[in-house]
Amino acid sequence: MGRPPCCDKVGVKKGPWTPEEDIILVSYIQEHGPGNWRSVPTNTGLLRCSKSCRLRWTNYLRPGIKRGNFTDHEEKMIIHLQALLGNRWAAIASYLPQRTDNDIKNYWNTHLKKKLKKLHTGLDDHNQDGFSASQPISKGRWEKRLQTDIHMAKRALCEALSLDKTSQLPEFKPFDGHHPYVRPYQASIYASNAENIARLLENWNKSSPKSVQTNNSENTQNSSNNLVIANGSSPSTEGTATTLDAFDSLLTYNSPTSDVSQSVSVDETANLTPEMNLFQDKSKADLETQVPLTLLEKWLFEDGTTQGQDVDLINMSLEDNPGSF
DNA sequence: AATAGTGACAACCGCTGCATA
DNA sequence: ATATGCAGCGGTTGTCACTAT
Numbered sequence: 001m002g003r004p005p006c007c008d009k010v011g012v013k014k015g016p017w018t019p020e021e022d023i024i025l026v027s028y029i030q031e032h033g034p035g036n037w038r039s040v041p042t043n044t045g046l047l048r049c050s051k052s053c054r055l056r057w058t059n060y061l062r063p064g065i066k067r068g069n070f071t072d073h074e075e076k077m078i079i080h081l082q083a084l085l086g087n088r089w090a091a092i093a094s095y096l097p098q099r100t101d102n103d104i105k106n107y108w109n110t111h112l113k114k115k116l117k118k119l120h121t122g123l124d125d126h127n128q129d130g131f132s133a134s135q136p137i138s139k140g141r142w143e144k145r146l147q148t149d150i151h152m153a154k155r156a157l158c159e160a161l162s163l164d165k166t167s168q169l170p171e172f173k174p175f176d177g178h179h180p181y182v183r184p185y186q187a188s189i190y191a192s193n194a195e196n197i198a199r200l201l202e203n204w205n206k207s208s209p210k211s212v213q214t215n216n217s218e219n220t221q222n223s224s225n226n227l228v229i230a231n232g233s234s235p236s237t238e239g240t241a242t243t244l245d246a247f248d249s250l251l252t253y254n255s256p257t258s259d260v261s262q263s264v265s266v267d268e269t270a271n272l273t274p275e276m277n278l279f280q281d282k283s284k285a286d287l288e289t290q291v292p293l294t295l296l297e298k299w300l301f302e303d304g305t306t307q308g309q310d311v312d313l314i315n316m317s318l319e320d321n322p323g324s325f
Numbered sequence: 326a327a328t329a330g331t332g333a334c335a336a337c338c339g340c341t342g343c344a345t346a
Numbered sequence: 347a348t349a350t351g352c353a354g355c356g357g358t359t360g361t362c363a364c365t366a367t
Contacts, residue, residue, distance in 0.1 A: 014336080014337075015335095015336075015337095015360090015361095016335070016336075016361085017335090017336090035353090036352095037352080037353070038351085038352065038353090050352080050353085051337085051338095051352090051353080051354095052336075052337080054353075054354085055335090055336070055337085056335090056336085058354090059335075059336085060335075060336095087356070087357085088355085088356085089355075089356065090354075090355055090356080101354095101355075101356085102334085102335080102336085102356095103334085105356075105357085106333070106334055106335085107333095107334095109333095109357095110332065110333055110334080111332095111333090
């Protein structure tokens with residue numbers, strides 16, 4: 001009964017991924033599409049567990065991932081969505097298709113949490129980030145705002161349920177209970193994430209860490225048993241360009257309809273999902289870690305005036321909210 | 326120049342819900 | 347109906363880079 005174990009604990013490699021491993025993984029997914037992670041290590045010869053492969057793909061190698069600095073707009077969306085959904089990073093990430101849940105989570109923990117803590121404590125009235133904590137907020141008002149958000153979400157859910165989602169969002173499907181980025185396989189979608197690989201290889205060439213170098217020959221050998229990619233083009237011997245050439249020649253680059261790389265406006269967050277059914281409870285649990293919405297909204301409003309798409313979500317005011325539902 | 330402290334982020338761990346045998 | 351495994355999620359840790367002392 002049951003299935004064989006996902007992976008042997010013995011002989012499973014841990015730690016940072018090497019470029020070779022990345023290439024092997026990407027090329028495999030290019031060919032077979034994501035999913036069936038259990039078979040990935042076996043079929044590719046990677047000494048990684050299926051879980052690790054999946055994470056590497058979803059958090060790093062998947063096409064359409066935007067890396068680096070978060071824009072002001074993204075930041076604000078995250079803050080607002082976090083206030084709405086709590087620490088449900090996957091749900092939040094589904095509204096920022098270019099960002100991974102891990103990325104958002106990290107950004108929240110390292111940047112936004114502190115930023116908001118500062119804001120919350122009001123230690124600096126006008127700090128460099130433009131926050132103003134000079135206005136004290138009463139608890140009642142705070143709660144009211146929270147209720148507003150809950151109401152907003154509920155209303156949005158009703159709207160979403162009454163609309164034809166597919167016609168509204170032809171490309172982007174908000175959280176549906178599965179990982180937002182794992183879609184039915186289409187060959188054209190799984191283009192190489194050449195940028196990510198290029199960057200990775202660049203760094204790798206620059207630093208040439210011992211561990212990588214020692215792994216390099218082994219991995220190259222290993223991977224050559226399974227795939228054509230690393231065939232004679234080890235970065236350490238022929239350089240990034242050659243490797244990338246090999247990589248590019250292997251993988252045809254088609255932008256995944258380019259829509260994935262377009263940011264989703266907050267209007268689209270109005271098509272909130274069944275997720276919202278849950279967040280009332282979650283909101284309770286997260287109250288302690290969350291920030292008074294009034295200050296947030298002030299900040300958000302400022303942006304909303306310049307970024308029209310924010311207004312719809314944020315401008316749903318108390319006025320059309322009787323405060324109960 | 327050396328060391329400690331801190332920040333950023335990739336990766337891992339453990340839990341949960343669902344699918345499958 | 348039940349046991350088991352898989353995939354996904356969120357929390358946490360480990361490691362590297364940068365900065366301050």
